[in-house]
Amino acid sequence: MTGKLRSLGLKLFQKAKGGFNWTSVRPKASLPGRTFFAGRPKLLGALGVLAGGAGLLIYALEASVDASSDCVHPPHQDWNHTGLLAALDKESVRRGYFVYKEVCSSCHSLQYIAYRNLVGVCMTESEAKSEAEGITVKDGPNEEGNYFDRPGKLSDHFPSPYPNEDAARSANNGAYPPDLSYIVSARKGGEDYVFALLTGYCEPPAGFTLRDGQYFNPYFSGGAISMGKVIDNEVVSYADENVAASAAQIAKDVVTFLKWTSEPESDERRLLLIKVVLMSAFLIAMSYYIKRHKWSALKSRKIFYIPELERQAAQAAREAELAAKKAESDQCNRCENKNTDKD
Numbered sequence: 001m002t003g004k005l006r007s008l009g010l011k012l013f014q015k016a017k018g019g020f021n022w023t024s025v026r027p028k029a030s031l032p033g034r035t036f037f038a039g040r041p042k043l044l045g046a047l048g049v050l051a052g053g054a055g056l057l058i059y060a061l062e063a064s065v066d067a068s069s070d071c072v073h074p075p076h077q078d079w080n081h082t083g084l085l086a087a088l089d090k091e092s093v094r095r096g097y098f099v100y101k102e103v104c105s106s107c108h109s110l111q112y113i114a115y116r117n118l119v120g121v122c123m124t125e126s127e128a129k130s131e132a133e134g135i136t137v138k139d140g141p142n143e144e145g146n147y148f149d150r151p152g153k154l155s156d157h158f159p160s161p162y163p164n165e166d167a168a169r170s171a172n173n174g175a176y177p178p179d180l181s182y183i184v185s186a187r188k189g190g191e192d193y194v195f196a197l198l199t200g201y202c203e204p205p206a207g208f209t210l211r212d213g214q215y216f217n218p219y220f221s222g223g224a225i226s227m228g229k230v231i232d233n234e235v236v237s238y239a240d241e242n243v244a245a246s247a248a249q250i251a252k253d254v255v256t257f258l259k260w261t262s263e264p265e266s267d268e269r270r271l272l273l274i275k276v277v278l279m280s281a282f283l284i285a286m287s288y289y290i291k292r293h294k295w296s297a298l299k300s301r302k303i304f305y306i307p308e309l310e311r312q313a314a315q316a317a318r319e320a321e322l323a324a325k326k327a328e329s330d331q332c333n334r335c336e337n338k339n340t341d342k343d
């Protein structure tokens, strides 16, 4: 196998050199790496077996941890936004915002998102403004030093349903409804998990005891969750009549919305990726061409060293030199003869 690869590599290399049969003028280059492993197939084999074994061990450990976990794995859903070049379904994000507002916001905060973030994503500026005006914000102090209530502005963050964690716990049987801003990134399984959690409520199996205020959900770690089933058919009504307000649709929309809040920059990142790939492909092709162009004269130069020709050339030069000398001395002799003639 390696022998075949080697001969293929050599062939390609020879082709790349432009079909020249370069008899080597220089001594063969010897790279340190090449000589180190050359003739040590056993060492190479041992290294390979070791690396493979370590990989298998890590995989087995991970699988055993997964298998011994205390909840059901969420099935994978076909999201519109999975894939390298796919964008978020913005209509779904918009519907999801209304589901959050109608259903989840009575228990969960979304404190890292401001109303201005909605602009250009799933709302126009005036729509987002009127959404913001629907909340009351405590502001101040004013000129008289008093705190006052005012309608929300675009720059305000989403309001939290409870003033602090203790209030949230006491209203929910001691369980704390977490902030949902980054929930999709924060949980293993991401959007699949949140979707499965919202739609996965069922009767507990025989022998499973639930405390007061707990519900059974096989996707939640341990199975007993303090959040009741909040999503059901028609729990919200959509403005768009073509979209059925089924439990699955509502859950899908709110999860898509939460995916956006977890990674608001994901669409821009993908756009940037397209630009970077296109630009760097162009630049790499250009630099390859320029490199070949600059080096072509040097790389295709052929230097001959033929001793016989050289000897002949040296002889010819010597003969020419002698002839020149002879011609010179002849001329001198003639001059001398002339001089004697005069005398």
Ligand code: HEC
Pocket: 099, 100, 103, 104, 105, 106, 107, 108, 172, 175, 176, 177, 178, 183, 187, 194, 197, 198, 224, 225, 226, 227, 228, 230, 231, 254
């Ligand atoms: C009546 C109050 C209430 C409402 C309404 C509610 N939740 Fe919850 N939620 C809770 C509580 C309480 C917890 C904590 C559960 C626990 O730790 O046992 C929770 C936990 C969660 C979790 C975290 C689960 C985990 O893995 O820790 C997610 C995700 C979640 N809720 C999503 C939602 C979504 C989405 C909505 C709206 C569709 C929603 N919730 C509506 C009370 C609520």
